[in-house]
Amino acid sequence: MQLFKPHISIRSLFLIFSIFCVATTSAEGEKNMSLTIKSPDFPHLGEIPKTFTCDGNDSSPALSWSDIPQQTQSLALIVDDPDAPDPAKPKMTWVHWVLYNIPPTVTGLPRAVAAGDLPAGTQEGKNDWKRTGYGGPCPPIGRHRYFHKLYALDIKLPDLHQPNKAQLEAVMAGHIIGQAELIGTYQR
Secondary structure (H helix, E strand, O other), rough: OOOOOOOOOOOHHHHHHHHHHHHHHHOOOOOOOOOOEEEOOOOOOOOOOOOOOOOOOOOOOOEEEEEOOOOOOOEEEEEEEEEEOOOOOEEEEEEEEEEEEEOOOOOOEOOOHHHHHHOOOOOEEEEOOOEEOOOOOOOOOOOOOEEEEEEEOOOOOOOOOOOOOHHHHHHHHHOEEEEEEEEEOOOO
């Protein structure tokens, strides 16, 4: 007795999967959005103006974000430089700013934001100067890249008592539901 073996091509499977995904998305009322972060002070992959560096006011640039996933309970922001100390021979990633528990209703941070002006509930971690707050680009040599990484989390984090980047990342693990990145550069 020979069993019937249906033949379905890869193209047919892809078509069935695509229809299923569209039907599921429509049924849940979700849009296919991706978290984004940008700054009016510099374009993605563009130069960070001197005012936001140690050669200027050392103040934070304005940041804005959109398309936050619907299930987001909090946001985290990490700004770091993977090119330290020399982009030709990087040896470490230097952390410039660590924020977490930013409310998901917040859509950005103003230019030169002070600790007392952060959105209610936002908590700070320590940068690699062993202090809280923003520390601007101050590369010793060459043009460095500064990654402004925004994370959407499915939980509000407990008080971590000024964590460093590694401690925050460890607690965020398994809770990231969206991520966006803005890169600026600077050379002294």
